[in-house]
Amino acid sequence: NAGVTQTPKFQVLKTGQSMTLQCAQDMNHNSMYWYRQDPGMGLRLIYYSASEGTTDKGEVPNGYNVSRLNKREFSLRLESAAPSQTSVYFCASSEVRTGEQYFGPGTRLTVT
Amino acid sequence: GESVGLHLPTLSVQEGDNSIINCAYSNSASDYFIWYKQESGKGPQFIIDIRSNMDKRQGQRVTVLLNKTVKHLSLQIAATQPGDSAVYFCAENGSNDYKLSFGAGTTVTVRA
Numbered sequence: 416n417a418g419v420t421q422t423p424k425f426q427v428l429k430t431g432q433s434m435t436l437q438c439a440q441d442m443n444h445n446s447m448y449w450y451r452q453d454p455g456m457g458l459r460l461i462y463y464s465a466s467e468g469t470t471d472k473g474e475v476p477n478g479y480n481v482s483r484l485n486k487r488e489f490s491l492r493l494e495s496a497a498p499s500q501t502s503v504y505f506c507a508s509s510e511v512r513t514g515e516q517y518f519g520p521g522t523r524l525t526v527t
Numbered sequence: 528g529e530s531v532g533l534h535l536p537t538l539s540v541q542e543g544d545n546s547i548i549n550c551a552y553s554n555s556a557s558d559y560f561i562w563y564k565q566e567s568g569k570g571p572q573f574i575i576d577i578r579s580n581m582d583k584r585q586g587q588r589v590t591v592l593l594n595k596t597v598k599h600l601s602l603q604i605a606a607t608q609p610g611d612s613a614v615y616f617c618a619e620n621g622s623n624d625y626k627l628s629f630g631a632g633t634t635v636t637v638r639a
Contacts, residue, residue: 419570448627455536455631455632456631456632457616457618457629457630457631457632458571458616458627458629459629460626460627460628463626473626474626505570505571507570514559515561515573515576516561516573516627517573518563518570518571518572519570520569520570521568521569521570
């Protein structure tokens with residue numbers, strides 16, 4: 416049982432490049448989330464998926480798109496990366512709405 | 528703006544002493560609260576949670592207290608150990624909402 420896994424662990428992009436961050440969970444959770452974490456700040460929600468087939472915007476969705484591929488996988492896409500998107504990205508999953516969210520190890524993204 | 532915040536960004540504690548980390552929230556409709564621990568380079572890990580129908584919950588060496596009257600949450604760590612050095616986040620979940628809102632975090636440093 417690996418929990419929540421994320422790939423890649425590290426990535427460097429040039430401004431304007433695109434990439435997709437992958438996330439998978441093996442806990443059969445219904446809900447999945449993407450957060451970003453900037454230095455000295457808490458986590459901010461980018462997008463979430465309450466259940467398979469649905470996605471909704473969080474606090475900071477601009478510049479991102481998501482896909483809930485199936486119950487296990489939830490990807491985050493940057494279509495045209497900007498330096499302001501330099502951050503650490505965390506994926507999480509939870510079984511129910513008000514319940515513990517389990518986090519992955521994070522992806523450290525630098526946009527130059 | 529953020530609905531959850533921690534009173535102090537840093538806390539230095541002598542090994543063996545008890546630690547108290549405080550958190551204030553502003554959303555009176557929040558019905559679920561959770562504390563996470565984040566070690567350097569890792570994703571947040573669940574410590575303990577509490578629902579709004581409770582005012583105290585205990586775990587192994589940790590206690591969470593909830594005061595709904597003044598919208599205050601605290602995490603107490605008994606007999607603090609070097610492995611407790613980390614950033615601690617409180618988060619709250621409003622009713623009818625899948626989203627957790629995180630505070631900025633308190634960095635706890637344990638002195639030997």
